[in-house]
Amino acid sequence: MSEYILGIETSCDETAAAIIKDGREIVANVVASQIESHKRFGGVVPEIASRHHVEQITIVLEETFKQANVTMTDIDAVTVTEGPGLVGALLVGVNAAKGLAYAHQKPLVGVHHIAGHIYANRLEKEFEFPLLALVVSGGHTELILMKDHGEFEIIGETRDDAAGEAYDKVARTLELPYPGGPKIDQLAHAGEANIDFPRAWLEEDSFDFSFSGLKSAVINTLHNAKQKGETFKQEDVAASFQASVVEVLTEKTFQAAKQYGVKQVIVAGGVAANKGLRTAMQDKFQQEKEMELLFPPLSLCTDNAAMIAAAGSIAYNQGHRSGWDLNANPSLSLERYARRSALER
């Protein structure tokens, strides 16, 4: 008999629900985006995000079940993002998941949002271990080593801004409309990387990242130019900034992949949709015949619930269960989440 897993995701500004079959097949995947309502504020306003979630949640669930043509009776487990994310936003998903699971007496499984981003790839291709995941988004820049399902070891992470955060801040400096990240990617393709922005390699053999220096360098360069009455082409600034980010991400990921002798390299998170990053990674890994480079399809890069259900299916099969007292945890650590799952097994 097939396994059906329901996933719910409300950690930021997308209200999402999905149903997947046997851990890897999407049956329904519904995302209600709030980008339009946050645009005028130039970023996500947490309280507004939470208000939207509570308005959307049953509508999104209904659409999901309609598309999937199954009922709660068919569902084996209800899985939900318990963190990290905006606490008020997470709470709507967590409590909706509890309501559903309780009403039908189904198992409830809390899922780590980043585990979800990584498992988005498993909806396309089966994992082969060890694998290395580069997770890049507005809130995260992490290199994660996985030796098996449900095992997550962070071998590198940002010490200040996330890559996506740097994108947003530079976009704001360039006065690009929100969300600025994709816009920079677009501009970069029309420009030339002719400004020499710094690359933060940190200590040799460190897989950590740092993007705040780069961000400041961009802001200072623009500021100084303005005072001297000089101007840079927006396209060139975007291209030069992107070149710096992409080079560091690609190089560090490559070094880590070599050092740990991984079979697969997965790029995940919102910034995985970045064309500059995709191209650079593909070029870098082209020669590596024993390593497979994987990107999730664009629709699964940004927040969605199919990825939560995919990670949730593994957790469910490994015996992880959440209690009725499940809470939202805005700063849930991936390693703690992994350890806890291991303990419950």
Place this chain on the structure above:
Amino acid sequence: MNVLAIDTSNQLLGVAVSKDGEIKAEYTANMKRNHSVGLMPAIDYVMQQTETKSDQLDMIAVAKGPGSYTGVRIGLSTAKTMAWTLNIPIVAISSLELLAQNAHVQNILISPFFDARRGLVYTGLYECVDGQIQVKQEDQNIVMEQWLDELKKYEQPVLFLSQDIVLHEEVIKERLGEFAIFPSLIDHLPRPGQLALMAEAYDKENVHELTPNYIRLVEAEVKWLKEQEKNG
């Protein structure tokens, strides 16, 4: 008719199950704790005590605010999803009106309120007519002193109901003098059982359209609207 009632809109966590108009189980915790942790275990408890299976529920009643934004959302997310998935009606009742139910006294005005910081309160004006609590002034977010000046014009005794009574007792006495009535402590706590009993007589909500009654706009929205005005 089996009704499950949920109130997480303020400090008190309350759930109850009623059967055919009779309260069968009622649970409250008046701790400053996260309702997200406590709510579902509390629901499970009253359901078990009353030997009610979720598919035997006929209606869900929820307190829709005003109150803590997060608290109200925890209650509504749970109540909406349960009502939707069980395909049963949902009823949403003002948290202030629920509190006003604690004062079934004729010929006085009832002012339940929740402190909203910076001298503001969420409040409304209610009265008991032929044993029924009726709204006299809609729920609102107002400066307490201004509210008291409005109440003074009625020249009638006003009963104040609030867990935050100590924060405002002095100014109430100062403005209303002997017109101010303070009941015994237990009457300041909303009863989830009351919520369950009230539900049957209320209009059913469309579950998809049901939203909390925050009363207040989000601060960022207020700022944005002001700027729009300035820029003409």
